[in-house]
Amino acid sequence: MIRIENVSKSFTLHNQGGAVIPVMAGATLAVAAGECVALTGVSGAGKSTLMRMIYGNYLAAGGRILIGDVDVVAAEPREIIELRRTTLGYVSQFLRVVPRVPALDVVAEPLLRVGTPADEARDRAAALLTRLRIPETLWQLSPLTFSGGEQQRVNIARGFAHAYPALLLDEPTASLDGANRETVLDLIDEAKARGAAIIGIFHDAAARDRVCDRVIDVSRFAVAAA
């Protein structure tokens, strides 16, 4: 489902004398449907950089990133938008939403975007918020007023609302208590069972061991700082 071939990345800092900083070269990996692969490596090794390139958020300098049959590196913006709408989900570490939109609508939005009827989308959003222990009294409030852990759970509910065939998870269990961590791991297991290909970053080793089938150390793709 996800195939990454020989991907490289460098950053050019035009406002600092045009310094070019190569950070990654030769990144290659593949994730099949129903499989969960963990990216590991020390802080700064390029885990998030690689994940952002897969999502199209960072521009790869070279190589190919295939999600199904779309090459994210060469795709037009509208193809990536379509890919993100239907196929590729991403749970980032931080929630970014329009201010004053209720949590329930934030979670339901990905479903509305794929044409799910509004009632059905709300029911699914409500079910996810319940599972993730967000009290019903908060559903009509903007998640920007929530605590860090609550925001993270709204973000996860949003990421799992639509059954994306490919899913990227950036520290999904960070800042969660035991019970909620279990729920998130169950959601990941359920996504795998329905055939989702998942790439995740987990600092929590126990969580990683429980849901991941393989581990890829991205430090071997890192370019040594010159």
Add this chain to the structure above:
Amino acid sequence: MTPLLQVNGITKRYGARVGCADVSFDLWPGEVMGIVGESGSGKSTLLNCLAGHLDPDAGEVLFDTRAEGPKDTVTMAEPERRMLSRTDWAFVHQNPRDGLRMGVSAGGNVGERLMAVGARNYGEIRGNALDWLGRVEIAGDRVDDRPSAFSGGMQQRLQIARNLVTGPRLVFMDEPTGGLDVSVQARLLDLLRGLVRELGLSAIIVTHDLAVVRLLADRLMVMKSGHVVEQGLTDQVLDDPQHGYTQLLVSSVLQV
């Protein structure tokens, strides 16, 4: 599928000065594109050339018309272009006073667009106007008030209702949230996002507010001195800018 709008080599000069130079892009149905850049970068000049308010010196703007497919709106006869701007196009001005008739009631402002495309039944026009005032969160009992009695945020929402009532396919917006305080801005952004999704609109939004484009636009074009220096997916351009000017722009935003 054909692009809704194909822009090729649009150039506008003011004497020896460059307004915008050699701008080309395609806009697809349902896409929202943001144009950012500092004051004087040519973004409003470009928007006005695209919307038929300014005559470009070179280039073509092909709009996919309902009846005849793609037609160049630059060389189109004036009556035909005026018809487009009343039906398939909408233009939301930064200052609502430029887009509203201040001496006419709120309902009249919305109804006028309908009458311009041939609506004649008073009951239907009023019903339609009331429906649209509701959608932009203006209470029905204000329908007979003049916009001069409205707050800035309400005027802007009324301008949006007036523009969208004829079911346009392409909306041009020039700093739509520019003069509004932040709480009103947030509500307007949410409203615009909902309308764009529900109605499947395409839109081109000129702004200097990077937070606004991040929330509203799928794609982003960055202009400097009349030239497009970078374009791409909005979050990619903002999070991993490639051009020096974009890097400067993104790194200059104050964190709240």
